[in-house]
Amino acid sequence: MPKRWSGDGVLAETTAGDRAPSGEHERDNWDVAVWKVLRDRPLGYLLTPWPLRSLAYVLSGAVLGYALLIALTVLVLAGVTLSVFGVGLLILVAIATIGVPVAAVERRRIRLVDPEPMADPHSLLSGVGLKGWFRARLEERATWRELGYVVTLGVLGTASGAAVALLVAFSGFLAAAPLLVWAVAPETVTLLPGDPVAAPADALPASAVGFVGLVLAGYAAGLLAGAQVKAARFLLSPRDEGLSTRVIELTRSRARLVDAFEAERRRIERDLHDGAQQQLVALSMTLGLAEMQVREENARARELIARARGETGLALEQLRRLVRDIHPQVLTDHGLAAAVTEVALHNPIPVTVDIDLPHRLPTLVETTAYFTVTEALANAGKHSGASHIDITGRLRDGRLYLAVTDDGRGGADPGTGAGLRGLADRMAILRGRLTVVSPLGGPTELRVEVPCSG
Structure with missing residues (x-):
């Protein structure tokens, strides 16, 4: 079976039978859970908790967006007004990072309509102090995307949430028309343009219109919630540029380590060639001179010296072979x-x-x-x-x-x-x-x- 290592060093084994059809087992990263329910169960959607969860998400987003819009307006005006004193510049810098805590809240609030967790794109900081924290966050692209999300939520989130809230309120008012007629004198209640309603039964058409409006509001809330989740994931999720930068730096650091290892290997090769190898050569020559000085009658000593010279020659040959194996000179x-x-x-x-x-x-x-x-x-x-x-x-x-x-x-x-x-x-x-x-x-x-x- 073919076995392959790619650039990441991972061993992969594949056969024709193991390959799944194209697109199978793949997950669309932009597919929101509430949209899945709308797509798979369009008629049964209203019988699930998703309409209420979507309404809660959209309406809470409208409240949060409205509060952020007011806060941004006040902070910008204060920063511009006080900029002549220098304090305003600090306020404007603080505005740039307002999206960081808002994004942290949004990553939790998004679980109302999409259980898939969203990772934090920011790097972990510890012991850097307030100034270091601001400097690090201002250098990250995620901070500016989060600021863009704050503006988007403040404008579009508030507007869409207010529209859904008005539709729900008006539809609920119409749906409760018979009860209102029953509870209040008919001559004081005007539900639709025209004559006042004379009896609760006469308010049933208005009630039917109200229930239709509530149904439309449920579907509209689901669609808007999915759109807001997609926008949040697009602006608040980690991007590949940070990961790519870290991968590139890791690759470069790994290459630097290899270069350092290569330099150390050459140093060891040089030390073996110029140090130990030369000493063994000198030892062999010394033993040769000693062999010549030993008297003929001392055959035992001559034999030991000759054996020592032979072992020195073997050690020298093994050392030379080791040096060649470390890095052959012909390759250089x-x-x-x-x-x-x-x-x-x-x-x-x-x-x-x-x-x-x-x-x-x-x-x-x-x-x-x-x-x-x-x-x-x-x-x-x-x-x-x-x-x-x-x-x-x-x-x-x-x-x-x-x-x-x-x-x-x-x-x-x-x-x-x-x-x-x-x-x-x-x-x-x-x-x-x-x-x-x-x-x-x-x-x-x-x-x-x-x-x-x-």
Whole structure:
């Protein structure tokens, strides 16, 4: 089964049978709960609690919007009037953040008609003080969207809520007409233009009109509540720009960590080459001189010195191999194609290398690609039973495409080992993609796609 790592480092397994039809199990983020009821149960809507909840939401929004409209008017006038004294500027700054507490209230009030919770788009602040809080909030786009919501609620929310309230009040008055006629003298009650009503039964037409008005008010409240919820979610919900900024910064910080690791690796390589390696060479020469100074009759001492020289040579060879494995010099001097060719020459399985690159790639890309190839060759030598391996590499549209294919038995499972998963993590740093295709019976193909933009 094909197994793929994308740039986020997540392993995904897909088969044709697992794919759902397009659009299935998807949720419309703008679909409000009260609108769902209106759409799915238009006739039974009035028998549910949703009309009352919608009325409560719209009417409470009208009261809140009216209060906000008065507060904004007073604060703006005060700020403009007192701006000559400097105090007005502080008032105007405070007006810019008035949407923050209002939005917090709205995220709770919205649950009346849409149970889906709404996240707070603001960053968490602690220990910054009042001045720091204002500065941080004024720098956030969410604060200005919330201020726009306050103005929208104050104007449109108040107007729509007042219209619904008038419709409900007038319809309720007409619906209760027979009771009013019965309770009050007929000659003092005029429900509709014309003659005064003489009996409660004569008020039934007006009552019917009132009930129709109440029904219309229930539906109008639901529609208005849904529209207000959509506006609230559009202005008060978190936007992608903050998340995108954090993701970009995280990617950059991760790349900086990799660069720091690369610099530290080069320092260790240099210390091993110039320090421990040179000391072992000097030790070997010293032992050689000591061997020459030992008398012929002291064969036992000469034998021990010779053994020590041999062990020193082995340690020096292992150290040199370790230095090469950390970062081959040929990769630094001549690039990816030459480094992969050198590895292929020493591989126990015959390898054909076909890497054609027009120019040198960024250091991190070359390093990642090189270690991907070496890991693939090591895995093929240990597990595949292959008799031949092909390596191809091309640069197209600013992206490096590598493929390592062996003719082994296949059946490789990237999820069982840490080697390929580590390579996938390397790919994630560069926002690359690592794909392993290894059906039973082979062949096994490892494909790498790495952007070279840096």
